[in-house]
Amino acid sequence: MPNILVTGAEGQLGQCFQAIAKEFPTHKLFFVSKNTLDITKAESLERVYNQHSFEGIINCAAYSKVDEAEIEIEKAYQINHKGIQNLVALAEHKDLFIIHFSTDYVFDGRERIPIKEDNATNPLNHYAESKLAGEKVLSNSNCSNITFRVSWLFSPFGSNFVKKILRLSEAKKDIKVVKDQFGKPTYGIDLARVVLDKLTHSGFFDFHCYHYACKGIISRFDFAKKVSEFSKNHFVVTPCLTSDYPTTALRSKYTVLDTKRIENHLSLDPSPWENALQRCLERIELK
Numbered sequence: 001m002p003n004i005l006v007t008g009a010e011g012q013l014g015q016c017f018q019a020i021a022k023e024f025p026t027h028k029l030f031f032v033s034k035n036t037l038d039i040t041k042a043e044s045l046e047r048v049y050n051q052h053s054f055e056g057i058i059n060c061a062a063y064s065k066v067d068e069a070e071i072e073i074e075k076a077y078q079i080n081h082k083g084i085q086n087l088v089a090l091a092e093h094k095d096l097f098i099i100h101f102s103t104d105y106v107f108d109g110r111e112r113i114p115i116k117e118d119n120a121t122n123p124l125n126h127y128a129e130s131k132l133a134g135e136k137v138l139s140n141s142n143c144s145n146i147t148f149r150v151s152w153l154f155s156p157f158g159s160n161f162v163k164k165i166l167r168l169s170e171a172k173k174d175i176k177v178v179k180d181q182f183g184k185p186t187y188g189i190d191l192a193r194v195v196l197d198k199l200t201h202s203g204f205f206d207f208h209c210y211h212y213a214c215k216g217i218i219s220r221f222d223f224a225k226k227v228s229e230f231s232k233n234h235f236v237v238t239p240c241l242t243s244d245y246p247t248t249a250l251r252s253k254y255t256v257l258d259t260k261r262i263e264n265h266l267s268l269d270p271s272p273w274e275n276a277l278q279r280c281l282e283r284i285e286l287k
C-alpha cells in the first residue's frame with residue numbers, strides 16, 4: 001500500500017485528511033506543514049523525499065485567499081503555480097503520483113448550467129488564474145496526476161463559509177448573505193475520504209480531472225439559513241445581492257460543478273449537502 005506525502009497539512013483540507021487517516025490504516029501518510037515543507041522551495045521538497053521516500057503526493061498546500069490574491073498576485077502564483085512546478089519536477093524524476101485540488105472559480109459560470117471537467121475555463125480573478133496555471137502544469141506533466149476541482153469547501157477546520165457564519169452569529173443575530181451566487185458545497189471530510197478510498201481503484205488515474213462536490217445546488221443564502229437551522233445558536237439570515245457587498249475579487253455567480261464523471265467512473269454517490277453540513281456541525285460541537 002502506498003506511502004504518501006500530504007503537503008499543507010495544517011490547512012483546512014490537510015486537517016480533514018488528518019482527521020480520517022486512521023480509517024485507512026493500510027495507507028502510510030506523512031503529514032507535513034508549511035514549516036517543514038515549503039513547496040516553493042525545490043530543495044526543501046528533495047530533503048523531505050530523502051527522509052520518507054514516498055510514492056505519491058496529496059497536495060493540500062495552496063494560496064487560497066481569494067480577495068488578498070488581487071493584491072498579492074505574485075505570492076499566489078509562487079505557491080499555486082511555481083509550487084506545482086516543483087512538485088511535478090520531483091514527481092517526474094522519482095516516478096511519483098500527484099493528487100491536487102483546484103477550484104470552481106476557474107470557470108466564469110456565465111452559462112448557468114452545471115459545468116463538466118472539459119468545459120472552457122475563464123477565471124475571473126487572480127486566485128483562480130493562479131490555480132488554473134497550476135492545473136495546466138500538472139495536466140501537461142509526465143507523472144500520474146489528478147486534479148479534483150471542488151467548490152465552497154467547508155469543514156470543521158481552518159477558515160470557511162460555515163465557520164464564518166457561526167462566528168458572525170456570535171456577534172449579531174441578523175446576518176446578510178448573498179442570494180445570487182449559486183454552487184455546490186463540498187465537505188472536506190467526504191472529499192478526503194473519497195481520495196483515500198478510491199486511490200487504489202484501478203480506474204482512479206484514468207482521468208486528469210474530476211469535479212467533486214456534495215449533491216444539491218444552492219445559493220449562499222440557502223447555505224447560511226441551514227447553518228442557522230441546524231446549529232444550536234439560531235439566528236436570522238437576510239438575503240442580499242452580490243452588488244450590495246462588492247468584494248476585491250470578482251466571483252463567478254453560478255459555478256455548479258457537474259460531478260457525473262467521478263460518480264460514474266468510480267461508483268460514487270456524494271452526500272446531499274444538508275447531510276454533510278449536519279455531520280460537520282456535529283464535529284464542530286465535539287471540538
Ligand SMILES: NC(=O)c1ccc[n+]([C@@H]2O[C@H](COP(=O)([O-])OP(=O)(O)OC[C@H]3O[C@@H](n4cnc5c(N)ncnc54)[C@H](OP(=O)(O)O)[C@@H]3O)[C@@H](O)[C@H]2O)c1
Nearest residue numbers: 008010011012013034038039061062064101102103150153
Ligand atoms: N476553501 C475553499 O472554499 C476552496 C474552494 C475550492 C477549492 N479549494 C482548493 O482546495 C485546496 C485546499 O484548500 P484549503 O481551504 O484547505 O486551503 P487552506 O486552508 O488555505 O490550506 C492551505 C495550506 O497550505 C499552506 N501553504 C501555503 N503556502 C505554502 C507553501 N509554500 N508550502 C507549503 N504549504 C503552504 C497554508 O499555510 P498558511 O496558511 O500558513 O499560509 C495552509 O496550511 C486548495 O487547493 C484550494 O485552492 C478551496
